[in-house]
Amino acid sequence: MQFNVAQLLKEPIGTTRTYQLDESLTELDPDIIPLSALIGTLHLLRTHSGVLATGNFDTTLQVDCGRCMEPVSAQIEVAFEENFRPLTEVTTGRFLLPDEFEGQAEELEDFALIIDDHHILDISEVLRQSIWLSVPMVPRCVFADPDHCPNFAERIAEMDEVHADLAGTEDEPAVDPRWAALLALQPNASEEK
Numbered sequence: 001m002q003f004n005v006a007q008l009l010k011e012p013i014g015t016t017r018t019y020q021l022d023e024s025l026t027e028l029d030p031d032i033i034p035l036s037a038l039i040g041t042l043h044l045l046r047t048h049s050g051v052l053a054t055g056n057f058d059t060t061l062q063v064d065c066g067r068c069m070e071p072v073s074a075q076i077e078v079a080f081e082e083n084f085r086p087l088t089e090v091t092t093g094r095f096l097l098p099d100e101f102e103g104q105a106e107e108l109e110d111f112a113l114i115i116d117d118h119h120i121l122d123i124s125e126v127l128r129q130s131i132w133l134s135v136p137m138v139p140r141c142v143f144a145d146p147d148h149c150p151n152f153a154e155r156i157a158e159m160d161e162v163h164a165d166l167a168g169t170e171d172e173p174a175v176d177p178r179w180a181a182l183l184a185l186q187p188n189a190s191e192e193k
Contacts, residue, residue, distance in 0.1 A: 001021070001023055001122065001123045001124050001127065002120045002121065002122045002123075002124075003017075003019065003042075003044065003120070003121045003122075003123070004118075004119055004120055004121075005017075005044065005051050005115060005119055005120075005121045006090055006119035008044060008046050008051060009046065009050075009051070009086060009090040009115075009119060010090055010091070011046050012046065013046055013047060013048055014045070014046060015045075015046040016043060016044065016045050016046070017043070017044040018041060018042070018043050018044075019041070019042045019044075020040075020041055021038060021039065021040055021041070021042055021055075021057065022037050022038070022039050023037060023038045024037055024038075025037070025038050025059060025131075028124060028127070028128050028131075029128050029131075029132075032061060032128070032131060032132075033061060033062035033063075034059060034060070034061055034062075035059075035060040035061060035062055035073050036059055036060040037059065038057050038058075038059045038078070038127075039057060039058055039059065040055060040056050040057030040058055040078070041055070041056055041057075042054070042055045042123065043055070044121070047083065049083065049085055050083060050084050050085040050086050050115060051083070051084045051086075051115065051121055052081070052082070052083050052084075053080070053081070053082050053083075053084060053121065053123055053126070054080070054081045055078070055079065055080050055081075055123065055127070055130075056077075056078070056079050057077070057078040057079075057127075058075070058076070058077055058078070059075075059076050059078065059131070060073050060074065060075050060076065061073070061074050061076055061131075061135065062074075063135060063136075063139040064139065065139055065140060065141040065151070066137075066138035066139055066140060067140065067141065067149065067152045067155075068141055068149050068151035068152040068154075068155055069151075069155065070141060070151045072139060072140070072141045074135065074136060074139050076131065076134045076135060077134060078127070078130045078131050078134045079130070079134075080126055080127065080130040082113055082123075082126050083113065084113050084114065084115050084121050085113065085114060085115065086114075086115040086119065087114050087115060087116055087117050088117045088119075090119060093117070095117070112125035112126055113126070
């Protein structure tokens with residue numbers, strides 16, 4: 001998602017451009033599985049130090065449910081606001097030195113926020129990071145109650161089967177085998193009295 005901002009950089013401060021996007025996300029990140037296109041609006045604003053890009057987008061991604069680990073779809077709202085700085089002066093093509101930059105020093109450190117020497121502003125990396133930040137930390141499937149989710153019940157049954165050797169009885173509680181050696185060092189309660 002690249003935009004030529006050469007003309008915008010020649011305009012006075014406060015000039016804007018607005019783009020309606022309907023983009024595929026298939027090539028953005030191999031770990032992002034899109035189920036729909038990215039749809040939304042990108043605003044570019046000429047600032048004293050470059051271009052301020054503001055985006056508001058919607059998309060649907062395939063994620064794993066935090067309970068049953070089955071793939072589910074999640075509606076994602078993505079918003080970002082980043083200041084991009086030009087690498088070269090638009091009228092002469094001369095590379096701008098860091099001390100000529102009028103913005104914040106930390107903006108010089110992130111290469112994803114640089115407008116290249118052909119005056120191309122690329123929002124791909126900023127968008128990729130914003131999508132990951134917008135994904136819910138613990139996505140859920142359609143079942144609000146885990147007792148109604150058949151996949152969750154199946155996962156619990158599998159875990160109970162795998163860890164059956166850790167289950168204790170009423171007389172003797174379950175002991176994690178990793179801690180069993182430490183129990184041998186513990187004095188009996190009857191010896192302490």
